[in-house]
Amino acid sequence: MKKLPGKTVERLSEYRRSLLGYLEDGNSYIYSHELAFLLHITAVQVRRDLMLIGYTSVLKKGYDVKELIKTIGIIIDSEMGQNVAVVGIGNLGRAITSYFKGKRSKLNIVASFDSDEQKVNRVISGVKCYPMSEMGEVIKLNRISIAILTVPPAAARGVADEVIKHGIKGILNFTTVSLNMPPNVHLEEYDMITSLEKVAYFVKET
Numbered sequence: 001m002k003k004l005p006g007k008t009v010e011r012l013s014e015y016r017r018s019l020l021g022y023l024e025d026g027n028s029y030i031y032s033h034e035l036a037f038l039l040h041i042t043a044v045q046v047r048r049d050l051m052l053i054g055y056t057s058v059l060k061k062g063y064d065v066k067e068l069i070k071t072i073g074i075i076i077d078s079e080m081g082q083n084v085a086v087v088g089i090g091n092l093g094r095a096i097t098s099y100f101k102g103k104r105s106k107l108n109i110v111a112s113f114d115s116d117e118q119k120v121n122r123v124i125s126g127v128k129c130y131p132m133s134e135m136g137e138v139i140k141l142n143r144i145s146i147a148i149l150t151v152p153p154a155a156a157r158g159v160a161d162e163v164i165k166h167g168i169k170g171i172l173n174f175t176t177v178s179l180n181m182p183p184n185v186h187l188e189e190y191d192m193i194t195s196l197e198k199v200a201y202f203v204k205e206t
Helices: 006-024 032-039 043-052 065-076 091-100 132-141 153-165 192-204
Strands: 082-087 107-114 122-124 127-131 144-149 170-173 186-189
Touching (some): 006 065, 032 043, 082 132, 082 153
Parallel strands (some): 082 107, 107 127, 144 170
Antiparallel strands (some): 122 127
16 A cells, blocks of 8 residues: 555544544444544545545445444554653653553553653653663664654754664654654654644634
């Protein structure tokens, strides 16, 4: 299958999350307009996305919820699962670790790293925290392919270079520093301050 656009992958993840809740409510089938309503998008967009992954609805029933969840999982999840590390286990790092634990069976936070001696060699939010000096060994031993960065801004670029050196192929950057990655490393950046300022602007303009 051709590589999907990033925005499509985001929507597929959102579809799955909504479908899991829909299934818990006892619903077996869902129409495109119902799924679109849950995500505040158009039914045309839903149908277009699902056609990209080769999934079509059942005549007069809509989409089989269980099968659609399964199909989305096959498309966007790694078959063997992927291990994740959190670098920087301050308040944000701990919150992210606690939130993600058990949320996705195919994405496992298996280690965290920090330079604070009071945090290393402890289990924090259910995950062992290692010193930065052991990063290479731990990443290799646990086959970690993704890193979540929650370090201070001044350390962001150096830490990014370090995790890439040790084989990390994807970075989710929560710092306020914009990073430049080599072509073989996928980067997603999330700046909460920018997002909050955007919300504040539109509230002001309401």
